[in-house]
Amino acid sequence: MVELRKTSAFAELGFEATITALMDEISTMYCADGIPWVVGYSGGKDSSAVLQLIWLAISALPIESRKKPIYVISTDTLVENPIVASWVQNSLDKMGDAAREAGLPLTPHRLTPEVRNSFWVNLIGRGYPAPRPRFRWCTERLKINPSNKFIGEVVRANGEAIIVLGTRKAESTARSAVMNRLEKQQVRDKLSPNTTLPNAYVYSPIADWSNDDVWTFLMQRKNPWGHNNKDLLTLYQGASADGECPLVIDTTTPSCGSSRFGCWVCTLVDKDRSMQAMIQNDADKEWMQPLLDLRNELDVSDDRHLRDFRRMNGNVQLFNDQLVSGPYTQSSRQAWLEKLLRAQVHVQQNGPGEMANFELITQPELEEIRRLWVVEKHEIEDSLPSIYERIMGKKFIGARIDDGTIFSSEDIELLRVICGDQMHFELTRQLLSIERKHRVMSRRSGVFQELEKAIVKGFYENVEDAADRARSIQAVKQAGFISPPQDQDSIT
Template sequence: MSIPAQTAAPFQGRSLSDVVSELTEEVRELYTADEVPWVVGYSGGKDSTAVLQLVWLALKGLPAEQRTKPVYVISTDTLVENPVVALWVSQSLDTMKKAAEEQGLPIEPHRLTPKVEDTFWVNLIGRGYPAPRPKFRWCTERMKIKPSNTFIRKVVRRHGEAILVLGIRKAESQARARAMAKHEKRRVRDRLSPNGNLPNSLVYSPIEDWTNDEVWMFLMQEDNAWGHDNQDLLAMYQGASSDSECPLVVDDSTPSCGDSRFGCWTCTLVDQDKSMTAMVQNDKEKKWMRPLLRLRDELDDVSKEGETRDFRRMNGRVQLFHDEVIRGPYTQEAREKWLRKLLEAQTKVRSRAPEHVRNIELITIEELKMIRRLWVFNKHEVEDSLPRIYEEETGEKFPDADLDEQLVIRASEIELLREICDGDEIHFGMVRELMGVDREFRTKTRRKGLFDAFEKVIEKGYYENKDDALEFALRKKEVRGGNAQTEISAKPEALPLEQDK
């Protein structure tokens, strides 16, 4: 009979009070050692909550005259976060701000968001970027990294240096453990590691050696320092576990709910949004989130990408890989469809959600305005269809100025142009874009670059359809002796093909 494996005792057999006392003293020593401001990363999850709670307890233990430098608490809201988690974080930041003021602590919470041009829906619906994939992960940099790095750089410019306090732990993954071990070797001061991405900033990770169980033990036995109940945090993790189990750590063998992962509800980099799915399954009151799960699964359906994505890349070129066309951005039809589905989901969620989330915005008006301008002025889709789609899906008039005076052709006349093109959508798109380019240059004092712009539009509209583009590209590659991956530009002067020999 096999003997069950023994799990190490929490904190290597030391009492929680001893561990907390030692860590808060370490935090105080580091805080008072210099005038370098601190930036604490806060996501609302268990690890960042534990770290911030330790910092808060340490500062409370200092005399008022020693609380001389600011501690910025930053939380990045991508605007597509799990709505339950986003609400939790927002409420926590509000509670935190009031508590810090009342307790006289130099803690300043900041909710960061990506610039409107960097948001998920502006890139997907506005520019036509396909749903993120492991090899085209365009979202993380724009939505998470840029907002936080911009804030940190401002702190560094103002103060010359910054210390980042993060809830990273070696137990999270083997990759995380290897990275942290590598940075440990380069530490310039006790517990402070260099940040490879941000000059003049150091990283402090006070709970780097804690396990999931130890994090939960601390959170459940120590009251939340700013008054936001950690029991509610536990309940949120419990609801996000597929088996609805998230027990308190009572002995060495008790599992924790540390495997719950929260993130963007639109994420297509994972096979399934397990946390939101579990929330919907475990709590009848959260079934209002079902439309979000359905939309996310549709975004993740790669089988329909051939129908929804252009055969040309964003620059209008045709690119081959293993003699197949590499799909480009979403077509106009697909982008309009995603907008309809998103607004439809928002309407359903608002009608079913509880009162405290009844006015939820899956997409903001600012994002919609940016998408409208990208469609009309960047993509020259002068139909200006967004206001009409918005009104049809929401029953409300779109709150933005009329663009008729800025359009090269009125939306009411667009069907006439389509008729003239006799159902040829590529020809229609090319003529429409040529008119848009002409209008753009007409307002300039100098028209340098006009013919280059015309040429790019004509190249883009040169093909009859995808099959014609593929045939042309394969012939071109054969003549030029191209590689398996080739980018083809269709220029009239390149025909007939014999001219390229």
């Protein structure tokens, strides 16, 4: 990351006087009103520095002045770098205990995406292709929604909220431009309006600090909640990238994939240089190699062989006379699950002690993926439990799925033989699933519409047949005989 600001924020007054002045500013801001604070904490250097400043400033206030709640929120996407995820969780645990002992109105909160919005539920369950800059489906689901939901609840309960961030102008030209623009719209001294959250304001105490300023402060001031800042420095030194993911509350924040504090599955950058450097620089971190390998397998320039030729709803679409690929196929999704579970076994068996029970994919995610496969995608063979048991070496214990939609493996193989080819097998399987689902309902409303959609999706003989028919329809449309549809499907 390019560091734009070279002049130290400590140059004019010196280190001690600058820190004292900033702590006075924070105390004054805190006592100025009754609006609660929400502090974004990623576990990285910038958010750690801001939280330490707040902690030290509020600790110096009389107990009767410590009335306003301070919520420290950390968004765990569930696909964070395992080392960082463990570091942050340990920090939050210590933080909560230390705040109670110190009598501070500070509470840590670990936020996670809803199960239906998690990375693996969307990629393995629904079949969304790995994120790309033009289809960045992950950021809003994994980062923005959890943090905005929490902040929104604080605003609804209190009328307003102040979001305290460790953002700095020196991080990038774009970040500096945004912060300078928002400074001109300040509603009060040091408070800028949030562009996406009504009645929420942003306070950035270290906006003018340089990278060196942050480290100088962290090395000069002991961490008040018991985490060792020198260990944090070691964590940064273990990789070549020097950045972190701040609290993400809008889509203007760039991907964190090239930094240490980002998602290990991120395909929005060319390479995960930080994880690669961690593995190369420390033999004790070679247990992360399967994660890097899996991330690189997801990041392929042409993944059409892994994806269905139809969109999620069964439609076929052309672009430059080529079919637009849809979601991952059943076999691809099953393969991704197998590779993920194998990586999880490797991490648990070869990682340090704290990784013994670390999950790359959680039980609720597995249950939702299973439901999506069987109920929504009509993959009635119910393959997830057998995949899990084969790789994990133990029985899959999950929410029961209605036996009325499940066939035995022998039934499935017989059906496959009778149908003769994959396309007819998938169509027949879906029709059977729809009929069996509606058979147990008191009202069979919607059954004909579902059957019609299944037939439309399974109408084609093969990929070539679908492409030929799409070209014929396109030619008719271009001739003006058929009006184009009013709405277009998303990539999936």
